Amino acid sequence: MLIIMDARANQEQIQAVCERICEMGFKAHVIPGADRVAIGITGNKGAIDKEPFLSMSGVIDAVRITKPYKLVSREVKPSDTIVVVKNARGAEVKIGGDELHIMAGPCSVESEAQINEIAHLLKAAGVKILRGGAFKPRTSPYAFQGLKRKGLELLKSAAEQTGLLVVTEVKDAESLPAVAEHSDILQIGARNMQNFSLLEAVARYDKPVLLKRGLAATIEEFLMAAEYIVSNGNPNVMLCERGIRTFETYTRNTLDLSCVPVVQHLSHLPIIVDPSHGVGLWEHVAPMSKAAVACGANGLMIEVHPNPAEALSDGPQSLKPKKFIALLRDLKPIAEAVGKRLNVNALNETKSLELCA
Ligand code: PEP
Ligand code: MN
DSSP: OEEEEOTTOOHHHHHHHHHHHHHTTOEEEEEEOSSOEEEEEESOSSOOOOHHHHTSTTEEEEEOOOSSOOTTBTTTOOSOOOEEEEOTTSOEEEESSSBOEEEEEOSBOOOHHHHHHHHHHHHHHTOOEEEOBSSOOOSSTTSOOOOTHHHHHHHHHHHHHHTOEEEEEOOSTTTHHHHHHHOSEEEEOGGGTTOHHHHHHHHTSSSOEEEEOOTTOOHHHHHHHHHHHHHTTOOOEEEEEOOBOOSOOSSSSBOOTTHHHHHHHHBSSOEEEOHHHHHOOGGGHHHHHHHHHHTTOSEEEEEBOSOGGGOSSOGGGOBOHHHHHHHHHHHHHHHHHTTOBOOOOTTOHHHHHHHTO
């Protein structure tokens, strides 16, 4: 159930509705909108009688939410959610509006030299968010598992030198406090999309979450996972389409770009596309990045490595710096064609190329 408040409703009236909801044993979620406040009710097993709310002052309507996910649905909040990512050093980006953002960097942080080189390249290119795995979820227990805490420190140091924001994966509850200390966005990997206790745990942090779609998750399951985070108190969720398992074996996954408009129809949350894990082959990352921007994605996550042949993870899908810079240049007019801005200076090619010589 969603209680719609009058545009002129005051704080006391909003508070009174919230208290009424709590007295009934349910949870109230205040959802500020462009023109008015709405209050979502969760925790009820069956239908709620709307009459008692309709007689309260400041309330104009009470509507049933038909979808199983409530707080993340467009029914509850028609306007797009803008997620603000910021750090204590004053860096800030807004994701979900008309600006497109790129999160880029290596699959894994491998060394100080590697992450610093990429961070300086991104900085020169005007990219604002550095990615890099420190705690890696690997299919094989014998594969490189990440530099762990050391990796987090290297990421933070690279970000401090360049003014970039950081996104890195939270693999489990044990590493969550350390990740939250070093990262500006908490990434939930595809393999953990339905790790419900981890979703509840990240919801307790005052940091935006990047939730990746599970390898075999339907869009409804994806949105239900986001609902876990939002209903537990963290509204700053960004979804990330990163490819799903299909019968196709040529590509690593099948990048489901139809997920972008479908999610935008069903939910107000921003959606990012990760074409690197989506296709698994660097040759196809650029075309799928362009397609993702064309179909309305709010941002991209792209793996970039100075020397993919030597990468400790996901080398085959990593772009070399030069190719990445060329891609940024190509994305700019595509973003503009769909009413978005891409504020990068891919265009300062000489400087960028020097940095990755
Ligand atoms: C990653 O981004 O490093 C990663 C492991 O991605 P995914 O969870 O989508 O496989
Ligand atoms: Mn990877």
